[in-house]
Amino acid sequence: xxxxxxxxxxxxxxxxxxxxxxxxxxxxxxxxxxxxxxxxxxxxxxxxxxxxxxxxxxxxxxxxxxxxxxxxxxxxxxxxxxxxxxxxxxxxxxxxxxxxxxxxxxxxxxxxxxxxxxxxxxxxxxxxxxxxxxxxxxxxxxxxxxxxxxxxxxxxxxxxxxxxxxxxxxxxxxxxxxxxxxxxxxxxxxxxxxxxxxxxxxxxxxxxxxxxxxxxxxxxxxxxxxxxxxxxxxxxxxxxxxxxxxxxxxxxxxxxxxxxxxxxxxxxxxxxxxxxxxxxxxxxxxxxxxxxxxxxxxxxxxxxxxxxxxxxxxxxxxxxxxxxxxxxxxxxxxxxxxxxxxxxxxxxxxxxxxxxxxxxxxxxxxxxxxxxxxxxxxxxxxxxxxxxxxxxxxxxxxxxxxxxxxxxxxxxxxxxxxxxxxxxxxxxxxxxxxxxxxxxxxxxxxxxx
Amino acid sequence: xxxxxxxxxxxxxxxxxxxxxxxxxxxxxxxxxxxxxxxxxxxxxxxxxxxxxxxxxxxxxxxxxxxxxxxxxxxxxxxxxxxxxxxxxxxxxxxxxxxxxxxxxxxxxxxxxxxxxxxxxxxxxxxxxxxxxxxxxxxxxxxxxxxxxxxxxxxxxxxxxxxxxxxxxxxxxxxxxxxxxxxxxxxxxxxxxxxxxxxxxxxxxxxxxxxxxxxxxxxxxxxxxxxxxxxxxxxxxxxxxxxxxxxxxxxxxxxxxxxxxxxxxxxxxxxxxxxxxxxxxxxxxxxxxxxxxxxxxxxxxxxxxxxxxxxxxxxxxxxxxxxxxxxxxxxxxxxxxxxxxxxxxxxxxxxxxxxxxxxxxxxxxxxxxxxxxxxxxxxxxxxxxxxxxxxxxxxxxxxxxxxxxxxxxxxxxxxxx
Numbered sequence: 001x002x003x004x005x006x007x008x009x010x011x012x013x014x015x016x017x018x019x020x021x022x023x024x025x026x027x028x029x030x031x032x033x034x035x036x037x038x039x040x041x042x043x044x045x046x047x048x049x050x051x052x053x054x055x056x057x058x059x060x061x062x063x064x065x066x067x068x069x070x071x072x073x074x075x076x077x078x079x080x081x082x083x084x085x086x087x088x089x090x091x092x093x094x095x096x097x098x099x100x101x102x103x104x105x106x107x108x109x110x111x112x113x114x115x116x117x118x119x120x121x122x123x124x125x126x127x128x129x130x131x132x133x134x135x136x137x138x139x140x141x142x143x144x145x146x147x148x149x150x151x152x153x154x155x156x157x158x159x160x161x162x163x164x165x166x167x168x169x170x171x172x173x174x175x176x177x178x179x180x181x182x183x184x185x186x187x188x189x190x191x192x193x194x195x196x197x198x199x200x201x202x203x204x205x206x207x208x209x210x211x212x213x214x215x216x217x218x219x220x221x222x223x224x225x226x227x228x229x230x231x232x233x234x235x236x237x238x239x240x241x242x243x244x245x246x247x248x249x250x251x252x253x254x255x256x257x258x259x260x261x262x263x264x265x266x267x268x269x270x271x272x273x274x275x276x277x278x279x280x281x282x283x284x285x286x287x288x289x290x291x292x293x294x295x296x297x298x299x300x301x302x303x304x305x306x307x308x309x310x311x312x313x314x315x316x317x318x319x320x321x322x323x324x325x326x327x328x329x330x331x332x333x334x335x336x337x338x339x340x341x342x343x344x345x346x347x348x349x350x351x352x353x354x355x356x357x358x359x360x361x362x363x364x365x366x367x368x369x370x371x372x373x374x375x376x377x378x379x380x381x382x383x384x385x386x387x388x389x390x391x392x393x394x395x396x397x398x399x400x401x402x403x404x405x406x407x408x409x410x411x412x413x414x415x416x417x418x419x420x421x422x423x424x425x426x427x428x429x430x431x432x433x434x435x436x437x438x439x440x441x442x443x444x445x446x447x448x449x
Numbered sequence: 450x451x452x453x454x455x456x457x458x459x460x461x462x463x464x465x466x467x468x469x470x471x472x473x474x475x476x477x478x479x480x481x482x483x484x485x486x487x488x489x490x491x492x493x494x495x496x497x498x499x500x501x502x503x504x505x506x507x508x509x510x511x512x513x514x515x516x517x518x519x520x521x522x523x524x525x526x527x528x529x530x531x532x533x534x535x536x537x538x539x540x541x542x543x544x545x546x547x548x549x550x551x552x553x554x555x556x557x558x559x560x561x562x563x564x565x566x567x568x569x570x571x572x573x574x575x576x577x578x579x580x581x582x583x584x585x586x587x588x589x590x591x592x593x594x595x596x597x598x599x600x601x602x603x604x605x606x607x608x609x610x611x612x613x614x615x616x617x618x619x620x621x622x623x624x625x626x627x628x629x630x631x632x633x634x635x636x637x638x639x640x641x642x643x644x645x646x647x648x649x650x651x652x653x654x655x656x657x658x659x660x661x662x663x664x665x666x667x668x669x670x671x672x673x674x675x676x677x678x679x680x681x682x683x684x685x686x687x688x689x690x691x692x693x694x695x696x697x698x699x700x701x702x703x704x705x706x707x708x709x710x711x712x713x714x715x716x717x718x719x720x721x722x723x724x725x726x727x728x729x730x731x732x733x734x735x736x737x738x739x740x741x742x743x744x745x746x747x748x749x750x751x752x753x754x755x756x757x758x759x760x761x762x763x764x765x766x767x768x769x770x771x772x773x774x775x776x777x778x779x780x781x782x783x784x785x786x787x788x789x790x791x792x793x794x795x796x797x798x799x800x801x802x803x804x805x806x807x808x809x810x811x812x813x814x815x816x817x818x819x820x821x822x823x824x825x826x827x828x829x830x831x832x833x834x835x836x837x838x839x840x841x842x843x844x845x846x847x848x849x850x851x852x853x854x855x856x857x858x859x860x861x862x863x864x865x866x
Contacts, residue, residue, distance in 0.1 A: 023654065023655075023658060025508075025509040025510075025549070025552075025553055025556070026509050026510075028516055028519070028520075028546060028549060029545040029546055029548075029549050031519075031520055031542075031543050031546070032540065032541075032542025032543050033542065034521075034540075034542075035473060035540065035542060058471070059471065059803060060469065060471050060802075060803070061799055061800070061802060061803050062799075063799060063800060063803065091720070092720075099720050099730075100720060100721045100726055100730075101721075102720070103719045103720035103721035103722075104721040104789065107719055107721055107789040107790075107792070107793050108785075108788065108789050108792060109792065109796075110792040110793050110794075110795055110796025110797075111796070112796075127800065129796055129799060156729070156730055156733065159733075159736065159758070159759075160729070160736035160737065160758075163688070163689055163736040163737075163756060163758070163759075164736065164737070166688035166689065167584050167585075167687070167688055167689065167756070169688070170583075170584040170686075170687065170688060171583060171584065172582065273686075274582060275577045275581050275582040276574065276577050276578055276582045306518065306523075307514050307518070307523075307524075308512075308514045308515050308518050316567075316571055317567060317571075318567065319567070319570075320566070320567040320568070320569070320570025320571050320573075320574070321570070321574070322571070322574050323571055323572075323574045323575040323578050323579075343574075343578050343582075344574070345573075345574055345577065374519075375515060375518055375519045376518075378518065378519050378520065378521050379518035379519070379521055379522075379523075381521050382518075382520070382521020382522055382523070382539060382540050382543075383521070383523070385473050385474060385521070385540055386474060386523065386538060389472050389473070389474055390471075390472070390803060390804075392803070
């Protein structure tokens with residue numbers, strides 16, 4: 001039975017000495033000396049108009065990714081869906097080119113556009129081969145500066161988006177994910193709001209035009225460049241985005257909304273005949289830069305953050321209640337929260353819940369065995385290496401501290417905490433944050449079956 | 450361009466090494482030449498269930514995952530109709546741990562009863578999560594069944610029915626391992642910060658002692674040419690009607706495959722694609738539409754799937770798709786459309802080579818398809834396709850008598866027809 005991470009270490013210790021010639025398949029080969037982790041920093045520069053540019057030059061392929069970040073997320077919007085819709089519609093037509101023409105141009109040079117709106121910010125990214133970069137850069141410039149938000153495109157987008165919304169609503173996992181944050185933040189808070197079908201109907205063209213004007217301009221913009229970043233790339237960037245022709249009155253921060261968590265901890269949304277029920281559990285935490293942030297993240301990995309986690313070992317690998325269960329920490333600019341997610345057989349949902357609470361409780365009452373802790377430390381060290389492999393990954397690492405007002409010292413602290421943290425310290429963290437009565441619970445599905 | 454070296458051990462294990470010193474990591478990809486197409490029609494879903502069991506302990510190592518995580522590694526695996534593929538990444542300095550782990554489970558599994566019992570349940574939950582408790586999930590059970598009458602592509606990788614998984618017993622597990630999990634039925638691809646000499650030495654040490662097996666020669670029934678249109682209607686609790694059309698096409702390594710891939714791009718990839726512009730934007734018949742091939746090794750399917758807009762009948766949607774398809778079957782696509790599709794494909798290939806894991810996986814897959822060298826011929830094979838080739842292939846494939854059509858009706862009639 002595989003309930004702890006100890007098993008093979010025991011095998012190793014009990015192994016009798018063997019002759020040198022026979023291949024020893026019982027003992028794990030000695031691990032290499034952990035290499036020092038060099039964190040390659042993004043280089044900072046500024047365009048003439050003051051836009052900060054962070055670049056990570058490297059990699060084997062002649063490719064470039066340019067990411068423009070704007071304070072244009074749901075926290076900055078004054079009505080639901082505006083941030084998201086504005087972001088998507090940027091590529092659906094400019095004053096010079098139609099949606100189809102824009103796509104054609106990018107396709108022709110094998111470039112890809114990626115738009116995404118989050119709670120605290122929105123991004124527009126362009127991926128291009130180095131050799132075609134100068135050809136596609138003006139397209140990016142045009143759709144950031146001169147989007148025309150054609151009514152026809154807005155209508156098609158919203159109609160089809162509503163349909164997809166309906167299809168997604170059929171998935172217990174999606175319904176749980178959409179509704180869980182409201183329990184922690186309240187439905188009026190931008191971090192907690194669960195989008196409703198009728199909200200698609202209130203979006204008007206002027207909302208998008210206004211939101212674009214207020215949030216997609218040079219004074220709120222930050223640029224991250226990664227890949228083979230040659231001078232020609234930086235020059236093209238400067239030509240397109242370095243001038244003063246796209247200044248605006250940026251509303252960087254949205255209005256502060258009060259956090260109003262649900263009075264009840266346990267919630268159930270029935271879905272008749274669902275074969276599986278989706279579970280979401282969790283609680284409010286702290287900001288990414290908080291003193292407990294890194295220790296809690298390590299604790300989270302032990303609980304549900306990797307394949308060998310306690311939740312996976314118990315709920316999947318021992319009981320077979322689910323195909324997967326995981327826990328994670330979500331850091332937003334103004335808040336952080338912890339959540340567990342799974343889809344379990346509806347008939348075993350109650351049993352799974354009992355086991356999940358049991359695993360949280362075990363972390364509060366029993367110190368983590370040394371071997372398990374060491375394993376997680378090794379695993380996470382490998383993960384740090386993996387997460388910094390290649391220019392795109394390094395750019396992402398930079399973004400993930402920059403967004404939270406942190407710097408590279410965060411990763412140094414992460415690596416040193418990983419080396420030094422002890423089982424008693426983790427137990428204290430568990431006691432502080434994983435008490436059963438502090439946990440919100442949402443089940444979407446069919447508890448009766 | 451992926452540089453690599455290849456050698457074969459005495460027991461038949463093929464090894465491919467790609468060195469990339471820009472990374473501190475290494476990837477080990479091991480592909481077993483067995484997929485759902487090799488299953489007994491009465492015991493389907495077995496190749497995939499077996500993939501789960503490969504993590505349930507091997508003869509000398511109780512727990513694969515724990516050992517790998519101890520070495521800072523991470524892994525996953527997938528099974529499809531054609532192959533079973535296991536891959537892991539870890540700091541290159543710990544590469545030997547990967548060889549120790551992978552060679553032990555090739556040598557023999559622990560065959561634990563507990564593991565079989567648990568993984569049967571896990572796979573049944575996976576079945577529910579991916580196929581039964583998802584809107585439109587059972588399309589991938591029903592559509593292949595309609596399109597294939599004799600070839601084993603007629604069942605999905607996860608299995609024809611949950612009962613096949615429920616009834617798997619230890620005897621089946623052992624027999625399956627004996628039959629397919631031997632060095633001469635596998636390809637090992639290693640990429641990252643390693644040297645060829647290092648990999649050779651590690652292979653000699655860990656894999657060479659494993660005896661060769663007798664993998665069966667694959668003799669699959671050939672799907673007879675479809676001569677009549679096939680239709681199926683399903684009614685389910687989904688919010689909107691959907692349509693699926695599956696046309697028989699060539700195998701993965703046929704030159705015709707590349708034509709169909711480009712055609713799929715031209716039809717539905719991106720805001721400037723034909724069907725997107727015509728059927729989603731202009732005529733507003735669909736909320737989404739996509740064309741794709743299944744990339745199967747044996748002759749496969751070219752699929753068009755779409756979700757209908759409110760008030761559109763399945764009949765009208767079907768006719769509109771056929772009308773668009775007729776255009777590409779009757780006249781050459783424009784030179785510019787072709788160029789765009791080719792450039793996009795080339796660019797995707799270049800981006801995909803940023804990852805050492807992708808490189809290892811692709812080398813192994815092309816090796817099992819014939820020769821790892823072919824991984825570097827993909828761009829050329831796409832470039833070679835002319836507008837005339839595409840027309841010839843489209844007119845051969847696009848034909849209702851070569852098509853299986855599935856009308857997936859909404860029971861709740863949210864789209865009001």
